[in-house]
Structures are given as C-alpha cells and as structure tokens.
Amino acid sequence: MSPSALLTVLGYACLVVALIVLQGQSHRRDSSIPTFSVLLRWGMRHRDAQLALLLAWWWLGWHFLLNL
Amino acid sequence: MDDNRGNGCPTFVIGAGSMQLTVSRRVRVALRRALHESVLLVLVVTGIVHVVRRNILDVALFFGMAALILVERTRPPRPRVAALPWPAPSVVLGGCVLFGVAMLPLAQGSWPMRILVAVPGLLALLVVLRTGPAPALSQQADTPGRRWWLWVLVGVAAGLFELANFASQGGSPDANPDHPTVTAVLDPLFADNAFRAVFAVLWLVAGAWLVHAATTSTVEVDR
Numbered sequence: 001m002s003p004s005a006l007l008t009v010l011g012y013a014c015l016v017v018a019l020i021v022l023q024g025q026s027h028r029r030d031s032s033i034p035t036f037s038v039l040l041r042w043g044m045r046h047r048d049a050q051l052a053l054l055l056a057w058w059w060l061g062w063h064f065l066l067n068l
Numbered sequence: 069m070d071d072n073r074g075n076g077c078p079t080f081v082i083g084a085g086s087m088q089l090t091v092s093r094r095v096r097v098a099l100r101r102a103l104h105e106s107v108l109l110v111l112v113v114t115g116i117v118h119v120v121r122r123n124i125l126d127v128a129l130f131f132g133m134a135a136l137i138l139v140e141r142t143r144p145p146r147p148r149v150a151a152l153p154w155p156a157p158s159v160v161l162g163g164c165v166l167f168g169v170a171m172l173p174l175a176q177g178s179w180p181m182r183i184l185v186a187v188p189g190l191l192a193l194l195v196v197l198r199t200g201p202a203p204a205l206s207q208q209a210d211t212p213g214r215r216w217w218l219w220v221l222v223g224v225a226a227g228l229f230e231l232a233n234f235a236s237q238g239g240s241p242d243a244n245p246d247h248p249t250v251t252a253v254l255d256p257l258f259a260d261n262a263f264r265a266v267f268a269v270l271w272l273v274a275g276a277w278l279v280h281a282a283t284t285s286t287v288e289v290d291r
Binding site: 002004005008009011012015018019022026031032033034036037038039040041042044046047048049050051052053054055057058059060061062063064065066067068 | 107108110111123125126129130133136137140141171176177181182185186188189192193196201211212213214215216218219222225226229233245246247248250251253254255258264267268271272274275277278279281282
C-alpha cells in the first residue's frame with residue numbers, strides 16, 4: 001500500500017473514530033450531544049428524511065453485499 | 069452574543085426591552101430548513117455520482133427516490149395509518165440471524181442473493197409509504213440536543229472525503245489506488261462469505277429499526 005493510500009485509509013479510520021467518540025460522549029450524563037438513534041428519530045419526523053434514510057440503508061446492503 | 073442559549077446556535081440580541089429581536093430562532097429555523105432541503109440535493113448529487121459510475125440501477129434508484137419525495141410533498145395532508153403490529157425484538161433478531169444464515173452459502177452477486185437483498189428493501193418501502201408521514205412538528209421538539217450539529221459535521225466531512233476520493237478515480241472504480249474509496253477498501257472483506265453474513269444480519273437489524281422508527285415517529289423526542 002502506497003503512503004497516499006495509507007493516508008486515505010487513515011482518514012476513513014479517523015472519521016469512524018470520530019463517530020465512536022461522538023456516540024460515547026452522547027451517553028454521558030447531561031450530554032448536550034444526542035445519541036445517534038435520537039438524532040435519526042428526530043430526522044425521521046420529516047418525510048423526506050424517512051425515505052432518503054431508507055434508500056441509503058437499502059443501497060448500502062445492495063452495494064456491499066452484492067458488489068454491484 | 070450568547071452561544072449557549074437555544075439549541076447551540078449563536079444568539080444575537082438586537083434592540084432593547086420589548087423591541088428585542090433574537091436572531092437565534094431565525095438561525096435555527098434557517099439551518100433546519102437548509103438541512104431539510106439538503107435531502108433532495110444529496111439524492112440528486114448522489115444520482116449524478118452514479119451516472120459517472122455508469123450504474124443504471126443506482127441512477128434510477130436515487131433519481132426515483134428524489135421524484136417520490138417530490139410526489140409525497142405534493143400530496144395533501146392525510147391521517148397516519150396505524151403502524152402494523154411489531155413482533156417482539158427477539159423475533160426480529162431471530163429473523164435477521166436466519167437472513168444471515170441464508171446468505172452464508174450464496175455466491176456474491178448471484179440472483180438468489182439479489183432477491184434476498186431486494187425483498188427487505190421493497191417491504192420496508194411499502195410499510196413506510198403505507199403508514200404515511202409523521203404528525204405535524206412541534207416547535208418545542210425542534211432539535212434533539214444542543215450539539216446535534218457535531219453529527220452533521222462528521223457526516224458532511226465523511227461525504228466530502230469519499231466524494232474527493234471518488235473524483236480522483238476519474239470514473240473507473242479502482243483507477244487510482246492511491247486514494248481508494250470506501251468500496252475499494254472494504255471489498256476484500258466482503259469477498260468472505262462469513263463477513264458478508266454477519267454484515268447482512270447487522271444490515272437487516274438496522275433496516276428493521278429504521279422502519280420501526282419511521283412508522284412510530286411522533287413529535288416527541290426521546291430526551
């Protein structure tokens with residue numbers, strides 16, 4: 001793996017770590033950060049977001065499981 | 069300026085006494101509206117990315133969903149249909165595990181696998197469309213927590229990073245190994261049947277949760 005590729009993968013890893021840290025912080029007492037599930041539920045009060053999230057979920061499965 | 073009031077948005081106070089005008093509410097409303105409107109924009113941009121990828125199905129899916137959202141917007145308000153009875157969590161989890169087991173012996177991209185993945189998506193869409201939109205929004209529950217935007221920040225950063233790496237490929241999936249996309253990084257893992265089966269279980273659990281949340285969402289927020 002080239003140094004550039006390694007840096008790119010590290011970039012993805014940093015984003016994943018950021019998500020884990022946010023979720024961890026959101027579970028602390030009196031946290032002002034909502035948990036991911038609360039955020040999703042909040043977003044899904046909008047019809048647009050309901051349908052878009054549903055598509056995003058399904059597409060992830062289709063794309064990765066089938067490699068299409 | 070007080071950045072701790074409201075929902076984490078900066079508050080500007082203009083004037084004095086009863087003439088005071090807080091801009092924080094306007095900022096909040098504008099930000100929320102921008103996020104709301106960005107759903108269509110994201111779908112269209114993603115659709116364009118799939119045009120570059122020359123994937124007809126994905127193009128149809130993303131532009132089709134954008135069209136469906138526009139159609140839903142034009143429909144007159146209607147009462148929400150009662151959600152279908154939801155099985156116990158253990159039953160849902162058991163079903164998801166069975167789904168993963170059924171996936172285990174299937175070759176990646178085979179027709180049985182395509183059908184197995186397509187069916188939950190279609191069912192989920194039908195259930196959500198049948199139930200209808202959530203009730204009208206309450207002003208009190210307009211944000212779930214002061215720092216909700218941190219999630220959006222990371223999400224946008226991830227989207228832009230992936231888009232930049234995708235753009236560097238010049239339209240061909242693996243043309244630039246120096247800047248791999250998420251797909252290029254994860255593909256070797258998905259070549260393994262066991263990994264695919266575990267992912268399939270988690271994917272279906274997430275889908276079940278999404279459908280449950282979409283069909284039971286109300287103006288109330290959990291916290």
